[in-house]
Amino acid sequence: MGFSQDFSATINAAGGSSEYGLTFGFNPNATDGYDSDYDQYAPPAPPPPAFDAALSYGSDRYYTQILAGDGNLSEHVYDIALSYGSDNLITITWDNTGWSDMMSSCVLQDAFGGLLGIDIDMTQENSLTLTNPAFNTLKLKVTPNDYSTPADPSISITSPMDGATMSDNDFSVSFDVENFSVGSGSDYDGHVHAFVDGSSNAYGSYMVYSTDPIELTGVPDGDHSIMLQLVDTSHQPFDPSIESSINISVDTSVPNTAPEASYTWTADDLTVMFTNTSTDEDGDALSYSWEFGDGNSSTDESPTHMYDAA
Incomplete structure (x- = not known):
């Protein structure tokens, strides 16, 4: 049985003249630790007073931390570690388009589970302004759906x-x-x-x-x-x-070159899989007519046919 937890979302944290994108999500090939194909470490926070923001999961700091999309649809909790600049102002924003498809719940809370007044349903709201340096850790609580981002058309x-x-x-x-x-x-x-x-x-x-x-x-x-x-x-x-x-x-003065018919085949008992390898020098669209020798035919490009007897 496969899993389809394969998506990511980004929170933008801004302070002073700096802004950091913090990306979280899930991928079937990721682990809950550091994966070089998916994750990006964040460096240690600079000395105060300087703005800084990073995801924290386990004991590590990340700008991007993608967790294992292993079918575990329970709540996963990230920390967001914040340092304030001299103006004591941090603005956190996010584009939650499609988040309700990706996640059954996505909540941003203060470090005490919302008891200090920060308890935001991120699928419904899209910003948070902080002016109190005491709020230097937030909880990002994510409950994923079994969802994969659709492939591009x-x-x-x-x-x-x-x-x-x-x-x-x-x-x-x-x-x-x-x-x-x-x-x-x-x-x-x-x-x-x-x-x-x-x-x-x-x-x-x-x-x-x-x-x-x-x-x-x-x-x-x-x-x-x-x-x-x-x-x-x-x-x-x-x-x-x-x-x-x-x-x-x-160029209608150039005579048309007839296509060259060719194919390969493989057999599994009485089932034969034909693969068309025909070409046309002029690049014309080709149609196909197969006769299988037993009274049956096909117009598929690469048909499969089951014979009644050898």
Whole structure:
């Protein structure tokens, strides 16, 4: 059984002209001690009066301390060690967007569990101002959910290849989308905008609501750029833009080169896994037709077929 506690969040502590980001969280590959891949030690505090802030876990000081995402969904307690500058002012802020998904509870308290008046639900509030140097230790109490930060969405044009020469004015553009649902309506993450030569696609669909190949018709001879961009349900691009671009040439005077069909296979008893290795010199989108010799067929790119007998 795997665990999906894989997230981090940051608190910003500011005093005088200095500011420190203190990052806490969980990762399945981390431990509760120091891990060079995830954690960052903080140096000893400077002599007073100088502002300083650091996480404290165990006996060590950290700017970043990621704990083991091992399925333990109980409360984990960090200390926040503070030193005040000459103005006796520390401001602590945090962006709690999505924190309720990551954590069932995230509380900031004074060293006595809130008895001295600091008891903040950090999923609901986003700042704390301190003016009393007696508050030099805070308790950060984190109860994680079984949650992983979603992977970033992406789009990539798979055909034609960048730099391909198309021998026909009509061709299709194939693409893959990861971590993003393409469709029409609120049940989807958004859709795709297609651009040719920097403008809305004039040779086919501009707004694309599926991951089927985009058919382009009547693209004139010459050099062209093609860009596909993910947009939200309101047709707005993301910041930064999530896109994929290629440059192609159309030259109908060049004869088309036939694709070269090839494949490899592996077998497990009567189940055979075929892997397509076919290529096309022109970079055209390929379709597939497999005949398995037993009356069955497939149009998948790399099919798996189970035979009834050897």
